[in-house]
Amino acid sequence: MEFTFDLNTIWFILIGLLLTGYAILDGFDLGIGALHLLVKDDVERRIMLNSIGPVWDGNEVWLVTGGGALFAAFPHVYATVFSGFYNAIIMLLFMLIFRAVAIEFRSKRPMKWWRQMWDVAFSIASILIAFLMGVALGNIITGIPLDATKEYVGTFWDMINPYTVLVGITTVSLFMMHGAIYGVLKTEDQLNRKLKGWVNNTIIFFVICYVTTTMATLIYFPNMVKHFKDFPPLFALALLNMLAIANIPREIHHGREFMAFVSSAASIASLLALFAVGIFPNIVLSNPNPEFSLTIYNAASSQKTLTIMLIIAAIGFPFVLAYTISIYWIFRGKVKLTNMSY
Amino acid sequence: MDVEILSRLQFAVTIAFHYIYPPLSIGLGVFMVITEGMYLKTKDKFYEQMTKFWVKVFALTFAIGVATGIVMEFEFGTNWATYSRFVGDVFGSALAAEGIFAFFLESGFLAVLVFGWDKVGPKMHFFSTLMVALGSMFSAIWIVVANSWMQTPAGYHIVGEGINARAEITDFWAMVLNPSSVDRLLHTISGCWLAGAFLVISVGGYYLIKDKHIRFAKSSIKIALVMALITSLFQLFTGHQSAVGVAKNQPAKLAAMEAVFDDQTNAPLYLFGWVNEDKQEVKFGIAIPSMLSYLIGWDVNTKVTGLNSFPKDERPPVNIVFQAYHLMVAIGFMLIGISVLGVFLWWKGTLFKHRWLLWIFVFSVLLPQIANQVGWITAEVGRQPWIVYGLMKTSEGLSKSVQAGQVWYSLIMFTLIYIGLFILFIYLLNNKIQHGPEEADLIPSEIGHPKA
Numbered sequence: 001m002e003f004t005f006d007l008n009t010i011w012f013i014l015i016g017l018l019l020t021g022y023a024i025l026d027g028f029d030l031g032i033g034a035l036h037l038l039v040k041d042d043v044e045r046r047i048m049l050n051s052i053g054p055v056w057d058g059n060e061v062w063l064v065t066g067g068g069a070l071f072a073a074f075p076h077v078y079a080t081v082f083s084g085f086y087n088a089i090i091m092l093l094f095m096l097i098f099r100a101v102a103i104e105f106r107s108k109r110p111m112k113w114w115r116q117m118w119d120v121a122f123s124i125a126s127i128l129i130a131f132l133m134g135v136a137l138g139n140i141i142t143g144i145p146l147d148a149t150k151e152y153v154g155t156f157w158d159m160i161n162p163y164t165v166l167v168g169i170t171t172v173s174l175f176m177m178h179g180a181i182y183g184v185l186k187t188e189d190q191l192n193r194k195l196k197g198w199v200n201n202t203i204i205f206f207v208i209c210y211v212t213t214t215m216a217t218l219i220y221f222p223n224m225v226k227h228f229k230d231f232p233p234l235f236a237l238a239l240l241n242m243l244a245i246a247n248i249p250r251e252i253h254h255g256r257e258f259m260a261f262v263s264s265a266a267s268i269a270s271l272l273a274l275f276a277v278g279i280f281p282n283i284v285l286s287n288p289n290p291e292f293s294l295t296i297y298n299a300a301s302s303q304k305t306l307t308i309m310l311i312i313a314a315i316g317f318p319f320v321l322a323y324t325i326s327i328y329w330i331f332r333g334k335v336k337l338t339n340m341s342y
Numbered sequence: 343m344d345v346e347i348l349s350r351l352q353f354a355v356t357i358a359f360h361y362i363y364p365p366l367s368i369g370l371g372v373f374m375v376i377t378e379g380m381y382l383k384t385k386d387k388f389y390e391q392m393t394k395f396w397v398k399v400f401a402l403t404f405a406i407g408v409a410t411g412i413v414m415e416f417e418f419g420t421n422w423a424t425y426s427r428f429v430g431d432v433f434g435s436a437l438a439a440e441g442i443f444a445f446f447l448e449s450g451f452l453a454v455l456v457f458g459w460d461k462v463g464p465k466m467h468f469f470s471t472l473m474v475a476l477g478s479m480f481s482a483i484w485i486v487v488a489n490s491w492m493q494t495p496a497g498y499h500i501v502g503e504g505i506n507a508r509a510e511i512t513d514f515w516a517m518v519l520n521p522s523s524v525d526r527l528l529h530t531i532s533g534c535w536l537a538g539a540f541l542v543i544s545v546g547g548y549y550l551i552k553d554k555h556i557r558f559a560k561s562s563i564k565i566a567l568v569m570a571l572i573t574s575l576f577q578l579f580t581g582h583q584s585a586v587g588v589a590k591n592q593p594a595k596l597a598a599m600e601a602v603f604d605d606q607t608n609a610p611l612y613l614f615g616w617v618n619e620d621k622q623e624v625k626f627g628i629a630i631p632s633m634l635s636y637l638i639g640w641d642v643n644t645k646v647t648g649l650n651s652f653p654k655d656e657r658p659p660v661n662i663v664f665q666a667y668h669l670m671v672a673i674g675f676m677l678i679g680i681s682v683l684g685v686f687l688w689w690k691g692t693l694f695k696h697r698w699l700l701w702i703f704v705f706s707v708l709l710p711q712i713a714n715q716v717g718w719i720t721a722e723v724g725r726q727p728w729i730v731y732g733l734m735k736t737s738e739g740l741s742k743s744v745q746a747g748q749v750w751y752s753l754i755m756f757t758l759i760y761i762g763l764f765i766l767f768i769y770l771l772n773n774k775i776q777h778g779p780e781e782a783d784l785i786p787s788e789i790g791h792p793k794a
Contacts, residue, residue, distance in 0.1 A: 053453075053457060054453035054454075054456070054457045054458075055453060057405075057408060057449045057452065057453070058446065058449040058450050058452075058453065060408070060412070060449075061441065061445040061446050061449045063412075064411075064412055064415060064441055064445055065438065065441030065442055065445060065446070067415055067416060067419075067441075068415060068434065068437040068438040068440065068441040068442075069434075069438045069441070071415075071418065071419065071426065071430055071433075071434040071437055071438070072430060072431075072433075072434025072435045072437060072438040073434070073438075074430075075426055075427050075429075075430020075431065075434055075508075076427055076430075078418075078419045078426055078430065078434075079419055079423035079424070079426040079427045079430070079741075080423065081419070082416060082418075082419025082420045082423065082426075083419060083420055083421070083423035083741035083742070083743050083744050084743050086420050086741070086743070086744050086748050086752075087748060087751075089416055089419075089420050090420065090748075090751075090752045090755070092416075093412065093413050093416055094755065094759065096409065096412055097409045097410070097412075097413070097759060097763070100405055100408060100409035101405070101406070101409060101763065101766070104401075104402070104405040105766060105770060108770055108773065109773075149505060149742075150427075151423075151742050151743050152743045153743065301430060301431040301434065301510075302431050302501070302510040302511065304510065304511055304512070305431045305432075305434070305435055305510070305511050308435055308511065308514050309435055309438060312435065312438065312439050312442060312443075313442065316439075316442035316443055316446075317442070319443075319446070319447070320442060320446045323446055323447065323450035323451070324446075324450065326450070327450050327453050327454070330453075330454060330458060330461050330462060331453065331457070331458075331461065338460065341457070
C-alpha cells in the first residue's frame with residue numbers, strides 16, 4: 001500500500017494523539033482508583049483521592065474531545081462502534097458516572113458506610129473503565145463482523161474472547177503501574193512507602209501481561225506486524241517501547257520517580273503508536289469480510305470538514321497544552337489536605 | 343414499544359436530567375464572577391467567603407453536569423447511528439469545537455477555582471473564575487449551534503443517495519450562524535442566567551426566613567435580583583425574536599405552539615387552553631384576538647400558516663407543544679413579576695420585611711428550571727417528526743444494529759441511576775445550605791459597611 005500523508009492520515013494521527021493524551025493522563029487516575037481499596041486508612045484514602053482531585057476531570061476531557069473529534073472526522077467509525085458496542089458503551093457510561101459521583105461525594109459525609117460505599121464504587125468503576133477500554137482495543141485488533149452498509153452484525157458476546165479479555169487485563173495492569181508511580185510522586189511518609197512497594201509489584205504484573213499479549217498478537221494476528229515488515233525502520237518504535245518499559249524499574253531503583261513516570265508515559269505512548277501503525281489505514285477491521293473494513297478514507301468526513309477541523313485544532317490545541325501544563329504546575333508537589341479537599 | 347420510541351424516551355430522559363445542571367453552572371458562574379470581582383475591588387473578606395460558598399455549590403452542579411454530559415455526547419452514536427452518519431460532517435465539528443474550546447478551558451480552570459485558593463493569588467483566582475464562567479458559556483454556544491443547525495440547517499449540501507446520503511459542509515460560518523443560532527443562543531443563555539440567579543435568591547430567602555447568615559443572604563439576594571431583573575426583561579426580547587424566527591423558518595412548529603390549524607390572518611394569541619387535535623379546536627381557551635399575527639409581523643394582517651397546510655406526516659404533536667410553550671411564557675412573565683417586585687420593594691426599603699415574599703423567593707428556584715425544561719420540549723417536540731428539519735425524519739436516524747431489548751435495559755438503568763443521582767444531589771445541596779457560608783471571617787467587617 002502506498003502511504004500518502006493527506007488530511008485523513010493527519011486526522012488518524014490527531015485522534016491517536018488525543019487518545020494517547022487520554023491514556024497517559026486519565027491512565028494514572030484510573031490506576032489510582034484501581035489501587036484505592038488496597039489503602040485502608042481514611043486519611044490515606046483521602047490523600048489518594050486528592051492526588052487526582054484537581055486534575056481527573058480535565059483528564060477525562062481528553063476522552064470527551066477524542067469522542068467529539070471521532071464523530072467529526074470519522075463519523076462512520078463513531079456510529080458503527082458506538083451502536084455496535086451498545087451494551088459495552090452504556091456500561092462504560094454508567095461507570096464514568098459512578099466514578100465521577102464517587103470522587104465528588106465520598107468525603108462529603110463522615111459516616112463510615114457512606115465512605116466505604118463510594119470507595120468501592122470509585123475503585124470498581126476505575127478498574128472496569130480501564131478493562132472495557134482494553135477490550136475495545138482488543139476488538140479493533142481482532143476485527144469485528146461488519147456488513148456492506150458499515151453496520152455491526154455481531155452480538156455483545158462476540159466482543160468477549162480470551163484475546164480481548166487479555167488486552168483488557170493488560171490495560172488494567174498498565175494503568176495500575178502508571179497510577180502507582182504517580183501516587184509515589186504525590187504522597188509522603190507511610191503511604192509513600194506503601195506505594196513504592198506496589199510500584200514493583202505492578203511492574204511485574206504489567207510485564208507478564210505485556211509479554212503474553214505481545215506473543216498472542218504475534219501468533220494470532222500477524223496482520224498487526226505487516227507494516228513493520230514492509231518498512232523495517234518502524235521497529236525503532238518497538239525498541240523504544242521496550243526500552244521505556246525496562247527503564248521504569250531502573251528509575252525507581254535510583255529513586256527518580258519523576259523520570260519513572262515519564263518512562264511510564266512513554267511506554268503508554270509507544271504502545272499506542274505500535275497499535276496505530278498495526279491497524280493503519282483501517283480504523284475498524286471487519287472480520288470476516290475485510291473488504292467491509294472502515295478505513296481512514298471510507299469512514300471519513302469531507303476534505304472540507306477535515307480542513308476546518310484542522311484549523312480549529314491548530315487554534316485550540318496550544319491553549320489546551322498551556323492550560324494542562326499550568327494546572328499541573330500549580331498543583332505540583334505532595335498532596336496536603338485542606339478544607340476544600342475531597 | 344419499538345426501538346424508536348424507546349430511544350426517543352431515553353434521549354428525553356437523559357437530556358432533561360442533564361439540563362438541570364449546566365444552566366445552574368452557567369448562571370452561578372456569572373454570579374461568582376460578580377462576587378469575586380467585588381472582593382477584588384473592595385478587599386472585603388465577606389465577598390471572598392460568599393464566593394467560596396457558591397463555589398462549593400457550583401462544584402456540585404458542575405460534577406453532575408459533566409457526568410451526565412458525557413452520556414449525551416456518546417448517545418448520538420449509540421442510539422442514533424444513522425443520524426450520526428448523516429450529520430457527522432456538519433454536526434461533529436461543532437461538538438469537537440465544544441471539546442477543544444470549552445471543556446478544556448472549563449475543567450482546567452475549575453481546578454484552580456475549587457482547589458486553588460491557597461495556590462494562586464487573588465487576581466489569578468479571579469481570572470480562573472472568569473475562565474470557568476466563559477468556558478461554560480462557550481460550551482452552550484457550540485451545543486446550541488449544533489442544535490440550531492438541526493432546526494434550521496444551513497451551509498451544507500447533500501452528497502450521495504439513499505442510505506449513503508449525507509450532509510456535507512459547504513460554508514462553516516453559514517452553518518454556525520444558521521438562521522436560528524443567535525436568537526436561540528441568547529434565549530438559552532438567558533434561561534441559564536435566570537436559573538443561577540433564582541437559586542441564589544432562593545437560598546438567600548431561606549436563610550432570612552430561618553434568621554441565619556443575614557448579611558450573606560441580603561447581599562446575595564440583591565446581587566441576584568439585579569441579575570434576574572435585567573435577564574428576565576431581556577428574555578422577553580429574545581423570546582420574541584425566537585418566536586418570530588420560528589414563524590419564518592419552522593412554520594409547522596409555530597402553528598403547533600399556538601394551535602393554528604387553518605391558514606389565517608388576524609390569528610389569535612392564546613393565554614391558555616387545551617387542544618383537541620382530532621377536532622382541531624382549542625377548548626377552555628382564552629385568546630387575544632389578532633395578537634399572534636400582530637406579534638410576528640407588527641401587523642394584524644400577517645398570515646400565519648396553519649397545520650393543515652402541511653402533509654399529515656409532517657405535523658408535530660400539537661397539545662404537548664402548545665402546553666409546554668404556554669407554560670414557558672407564563673413562567674417568563676412570573677419571573678419578570680418577581681424581579682420587578684423585588685427591585686421595587688428594595689427601592690422602597692422594605693425588600694426583606696415581607697415574609698410572604700421570602701417564601702416566594704424560596705420556591706422561585708423551581709420556575710426557571712421548569713421554564714428551561716418546557717422550553718426545550720417546545721423546541722424539540724415542535725421539530726418533530728424531523729430530526730433534522732426538512733432533511734431527515736427522526737424514525738430514519740436510529741441505530742440499525744441496536745435492538746429494543748438493549749434500549750429497554752439502558753433506559754431503565756439510566757432512569758434508576760438518575761433518580762439516585764437526583765436524590766443525592768438534593769441531599770448534598772441541602773447539606774451545604776444547612777452548613778452555610780463560613781461565618782468566622784465575616785465578623786470583622788461591619789454589616790452594610792465593608793471595610794476598605
